[in-house]
Amino acid sequence: MKIMVCPLNGSRNISEFVYGGEVTDMPDPNNCSDAEWADYVFYSDNNIGVVREWWLHAATSYWFIAERHTGTDEIVRTYSTSEIFTKRVEFAPHPPEAKS
Amino acid sequence: MPFSLLKYGLKKDYPFEQHADLPTPTKLKASYDVIIIGGGGHGVAIAYYLAKYHGITNVAILEKGYLGGGNTARNTAVIRSNYMTPEGVKFYSESVNMFKNLANEFDFNIMYSQRGQLTLAHTDAAIRGFRQRAEVSKHFGGKTELIDPQEIKELVPTLNMNPGHLPVLAGLWHMDGATARHDAVAWGYAKGATQRGVELHQLTEVLDVIVENNKVTGVKTNRGIVKCGCAVQAVAGHSSLLAAKAGFKLPILSYPLQAMVTQPVKPFLDQMVSSSALHCYVQQTSRGEIVFGGGSDPYPLYNTRSTLELKENLLAHAIEMFPFMANLRLLRQWAGVTDMTSDYSPIMGLSPVDNYYLDAGWGTWGFKATPICGKTMADLIASGGKVPDLIAPFAMDRFKEFRQVNEMGATAASH
Numbered sequence: 001m002k003i004m005v006c007p008l009n010g011s012r013n014i015s016e017f018v019y020g021g022e023v024t025d026m027p028d029p030n031n032c033s034d035a036e037w038a039d040y041v042f043y044s045d046n047n048i049g050v051v052r053e054w055w056l057h058a059a060t061s062y063w064f065i066a067e068r069h070t071g072t073d074e075i076v077r078t079y080s081t082s083e084i085f086t087k088r089v090e091f092a093p094h095p096p097e098a099k100s
Numbered sequence: 101m102p103f104s105l106l107k108y109g110l111k112k113d114y115p116f117e118q119h120a121d122l123p124t125p126t127k128l129k130a131s132y133d134v135i136i137i138g139g140g141g142h143g144v145a146i147a148y149y150l151a152k153y154h155g156i157t158n159v160a161i162l163e164k165g166y167l168g169g170g171n172t173a174r175n176t177a178v179i180r181s182n183y184m185t186p187e188g189v190k191f192y193s194e195s196v197n198m199f200k201n202l203a204n205e206f207d208f209n210i211m212y213s214q215r216g217q218l219t220l221a222h223t224d225a226a227i228r229g230f231r232q233r234a235e236v237s238k239h240f241g242g243k244t245e246l247i248d249p250q251e252i253k254e255l256v257p258t259l260n261m262n263p264g265h266l267p268v269l270a271g272l273w274h275m276d277g278a279t280a281r282h283d284a285v286a287w288g289y290a291k292g293a294t295q296r297g298v299e300l301h302q303l304t305e306v307l308d309v310i311v312e313n314n315k316v317t318g319v320k321t322n323r324g325i326v327k328c329g330c331a332v333q334a335v336a337g338h339s340s341l342l343a344a345k346a347g348f349k350l351p352i353l354s355y356p357l358q359a360m361v362t363q364p365v366k367p368f369l370d371q372m373v374s375s376s377a378l379h380c381y382v383q384q385t386s387r388g389e390i391v392f393g394g395g396s397d398p399y400p401l402y403n404t405r406s407t408l409e410l411k412e413n414l415l416a417h418a419i420e421m422f423p424f425m426a427n428l429r430l431l432r433q434w435a436g437v438t439d440m441t442s443d444y445s446p447i448m449g450l451s452p453v454d455n456y457y458l459d460a461g462w463g464t465w466g467f468k469a470t471p472i473c474g475k476t477m478a479d480l481i482a483s484g485g486k487v488p489d490l491i492a493p494f495a496m497d498r499f500k501e502f503r504q505v506n507e508m509g510a511t512a513a514s515h
Contacts (some may be wrong), residue, residue, distance in 0.1 A: 001409055015409060019399035035500045042351040042442055042499040046340035048402045070354075071402045 002073070006057045007064045007080045020054030023065060023084070030092045050076055121291050122167070125299045131327035132160045132299075134481060135319055137306050137342060138334040139163025140172040141286045141467065142459050144300070145474025146332060146481070147293040153475075154482035157297035160328075161290075162321060164305035168286030171336045174436035175467040176359050176383070176393045177282045178372060180217045182237050182244045182274040184229070184510040187493040188445060189240045191472060194490065196242075196276050198471035206288035210280045211386060217277025218256065220375040220421075222266035229509055230272040243275035258368055263420035266377055277372055279383065282467055289474065309346040315454040316346065330455035332481060337402070337437030339460035348452045351499045352439045352461050355396035356403060358410050360433035362425070364388030369422075376509070378417040389431060392418050396438055396464060404435040438463045443504035444511040448477060448491040457481060458496060465511055 002014040022044055027036045045051075048071040055066045055078070065084065067076040134150060136143045139161045150156040163169075179199050181192035203210045221227045230246050237244035249261055252271045261268045294300055301323075308320040309331070318327040333342050343350045365388050374381030379394045394414040397407070411433070419426045440463040441447060447461035459477050462469070476488045487495065493505050 002407075015398075034502070038500045038502065039349070043349040044340065044351070044353050045344070045349060046353050046400070047344070048341065070400060073401050073403055073405070 004055070004066070004075055005078050006060075006062065007078055008062045009057055009060060012057065012059075016057060016059055018056040018058050020056055020063065023052040023054055026089065121287075122300065123294050125301065128160065128301060128304070128321070128323055128326055129299075131318075131329075133158040133329045135159075135326065135328040135331040136161045136334060137319065137331060138170075138336070138459075139165075139167050139290070139300060139302060140170050140334060140336060141168060141282070141289065141470040142172075142334040142336075142462070142473055142477075143332075144168075144286055144289040144293055145470050146334065146459065146477045147298045147300075148289040148296075149475045149478035150482060151293055151296035151298050154478060156482055159293075159298045160326065161293070161298065161300045162304045162306055162319070162326075163300070163302045166302050167290055167300065168283055171436040171438070171462075171466060172282055172286045174357075174359070174434055175282055175464075176381075176391050177279045177467060178217065178381075178383070179212075179278040179280060179468045180274055180372075181240075181242055181276060181468075182217070182219070182233050182272060182510065183507050184233055184236065185445075185505050185507060186236060186240070187505050188507050188510070189236050189242065191490055191494075192468060193237075193240050193242050193276075195469050195472035196278070198475070199278060199280060199468075202280075202285065202288065202471060206292060208284065208288045208291065210284040210288055212278060212280040213386065214276070214278040215370050215372060215383075217274040217372040217374070218252065219272040219274070220252075220268050220373070220377075221270045221272070222268060222375065222377040224269070226377065227270045230270060233272060233510060237274070245273055247271045247273045256369070256371055256373060258422055258424070259373065260421055260423055263375075263378065263417075266375075266420075279372065279385075285467075285470055289470075306342065306345075309342070309453075309456070311347055311453055311456075314452075316456040330457065330481060330484075332457040332459055332477060334459040334477075336460075336462055336466065337439050339439045339458075343451070343458075343460070346451065346453050346456055350439075350447065350458075350460060351496065352441055352447070353400045354402055354437050355400050355440050355463075356405070356435045357393075357396045357438045357464050358406060358414075358433065358435040359391065359393040360411065360414075361385070361389040361391050361431050362428040363431050365390070365428065373421065375417070375421065378420065380414055380417040380421065382418055382421060390425065390428065396440060402437055404437065406433050406435060440464075442499075444507040445505040446473070446494050447496045448473065449480065449487050449495045450485060451496065455485070457485075463511070465507075 066078045181196045310318040369384040372383040441461040
């Protein structure tokens with residue numbers, strides 16, 4: 001079976017991992033338009049080449065980044081999200097419901 | 101008769117004019133009214149209906165490989181309309197009806213064979229879903245009903261009713277379900293289109309889409325630049341790459357889909373049998389081979405390689421359904437690159453670029469829609485961009501407006 005190297009758990013079978021989409025810039029969820037949010041959630045570059053992707057090691061619920069060639073399936077590099085995300089993204093709490 | 105035969109026998113030349121089914125034009129014209137990118141089933145069907153119903157014949161189909169050599173040749177040829185949403189069922193039912201008369205229309209045998217399709221339920225939740233699908237199907241004139249294990253046993257005596265931990269509780273019996281020879285469908289459409297004057301250019305790859313003032317004006321190919329009044333892309337797995345050349349993104353990811361066939365055996369299975377819980381569908385071709393298919397690969401890839409783990413999983417489930425198949429040998433396997441949308445419905449209609457139309461997002465369900473997609477896309481193109489009601493729900497903008505057409509449950513592993 002194909003092997004992927006998890007930055008936390010080391011070499012594991014690819015069947016232990018779940019693909020999580022391309023790494024793209026997230027628009028500010030509190031201020032962006034619906035169209036911008038839809039673009040972020042549903043639309044993809046879907047290119048052939050080395051692409052930066054989200055992957056999950058399902059057994060340990062550990063999310064990380066992989067650089068993978070989408071034509072040859074070669075996994076070039078896997079690393080912790082801390083390499084590209086330096087601060088925590090805070091999602092604002094839901095606005096309080098209007099009191100009746 | 102004997103005299104004419106003798107006369108021909110003494111002639112130097114072959115007595116009949118050589119007649120090619122598919123005229124092969126050698127030169128690209130400088131400009132066409134319509135350029136269709138992609139010479140698969142969908143592309144040639146659009147050309148056929150443009151010529152037949154709208155008299156538009158100044159059309160070029162540009163195909164980078166050969167006619168019907170992509171996913172048209174790789175799908176497992178299931179024709180059915182037992183989907184979940186009214187929009188989907190309405191659309192696919194039209195297609196199922198059109199398939200019935202296609203061979204007559206082409207005067208060419210597409211080996212259409214209406215055998216019925218049976219989907220198995222192993223859980224109460226699946227039965228609830230089936231009940232809804234049966235009602236939606238009946239509402240739009242389809243022949244679909246929920247049947248019990250006794251009826252399933254009578255219908256498919258070779259089926260194991262208790263495969264492992266998943267006993268068969270009920271079935272969705274879709275009598276309209278059919279199969280046809282996929283290559284022949286593309287050939288029939290291509291023949292009909294080219295005889296009416298459409299040009300099919302094989303080995304002609306579109307390298308770039310020329311857009312001026314947000315309007316498509318031509319394409320750059322490996323054989324030079326060709327101008328056009330409008331263009332439509334029907335390139336399946338490579339939809340996103342072509343759209344990027346026209347300057348926009350699609351809500352699509354490309355996944356490989358693997359399938360395989362066994363050596364031929366005596367006919368034993370008339371129906372197409374599928375189970376979404378077992379991620380497997382099985383059918384016997386008219387040649388006797390058994391075709392196995394399942395879901396797409398677990399992550400996106402532009403590659404048609406084969407993987408052992410998919411084969412092991414898929415065949416383990418197929419053998420649970422039909423245990424005697426364990427003795428059969430695999431004859432060959434293949435894969436295609438499928439353009440999957442997140443709601444498992446296609447994308448048809450307008451694009452962000454004027455006069456540039458989309459026929460994409462066909463994932464694992466494109467073959468069955470070939471006739472109706474060709475017809476409605478031809479209506480769209482001929483009217484200069486007026487979207488027919490039947491395909492309006494499948495506009496790409498549905499993703500921006502959060503009105504997806506969810507067909508995931510009715511699509512997964514049964515195509």
